[in-house]
Amino acid sequence: MANEYTIQQASKMTQVSAHTLRYYEREGLLNVARTSSGHRRYTDDDIGWIRFIMLLKSTNMPLAEIAQFVTLEKDGHRTIEKRRTMLEDHRETLTAHIAQLQNYMKALDEKIVYYSEVNDVLLDCVTNTPESNGVASCDDNYLP
Amino acid sequence: MANEYTIQQASKMTQVSAHTLRYYEREGLLNVARTSSGHRRYTDDDIGWIRFIMLLKSTNMPLAEIAQFVTLEKDGHRTIEKRRTMLEDHRETLTAHIAQLQNYMKALDEKIVYYSEVNDVLLDCVTNTPESNGVASCDDNYLP
DNA sequence: CCTTGACTTAGAGTCAACTCAAAGTTTTAG
DNA sequence: CTAAAACTTTGAGTTGACTCTAAGTCAAGG
Secondary structure (H helix, E strand, O other), X not given: OOOEEOHHHHHHHHOOOHHHHHHHHHOOOOOOEEOOOOOEEEEHHHHHHHHHHXXXXXXXXXXXXXXXXXXXXXXXXXXXXXXXXXXXXXXXXXXXXXXXXXXXXXXXXXXXXXXXXXXXXXXXXXXXXXXOOOOHHHOOOOOO | OOOEEOHHHHHHHHOOOHHHHHHHHHOOOOOOEEOOOOOEXXXXXXXXXXXXXXXXXXXXXXXXXXXXXXXXXXXXXXXXXXXXXXXHHHHHHXXXXXXXXXXXXXXXXXXXXXXXXXXXXXXXHHHOOHHHOOOHHHOOOOOO
């Protein structure tokens, strides 16, 4: 239960490259124990924390903010309230972001419908001889 | 109905800075007419197109892909089918992305619940005298 | 003991998407 | 007609998040 992993093993377990793991440590997102010779040894807690970092990252939290979270963590349980608040704020941001994406999705759908319709019109143009039809849309290049 | 706008006006109308509008043009996302002296003149179609670019961008389409879209547009209606396909592919990507964010949201909620619970436990620790309770979690710093 | 592969660091390079600066030209208001 | 504001270009700088290189140290198998 007190497992330790090299950077390569940690990399495999978390799908984060060793390069990036070192980078995260330099940026203060991670604080990994070392052997006497200076090699990193990741614990299960570290692995869990890296997975959490990936979760925050995937939901658009910037590294700097994640680093701030870590700073709070170093100050122990006095900061738990603050950290929960950070997570809740982040949750709000994410909710808003998802809602906005769903709106964009609607707009995108409308564009797609529009393209389908224009395509139908143009198929008509092709079916008839080019000269035999003077519909403006057959010559239009622009599609908003 | 054949309105024309300077770059500043276009910027105001689309909320995209003049800097960025020039940048987009350099990157092939935009093709704006000029006055005889070389000043840009944006049409209503250009404004519509910029808004469309912003939509694609907001839904994570990289500029390079948007530029490819423009290239197809230049080739006229022969490429409409292709462009619709691109939009549909993009729609799929967006759908998947939203679904994933919703999953992350669930994971985030679990973390928040966890933090709330830990906080409750710690409040207990504070309420009782420090020495009178030997619960490990009162001293733990790590929160996965 | 030796080799091979894994590890270490500091610092440079990359990429996307801007963002700004400098030096010069054009437009417009008075 | 002139001064100020707006425009032009080329090219460099910035930011966030990596990604790689070089030069060296360490660890495990035969």
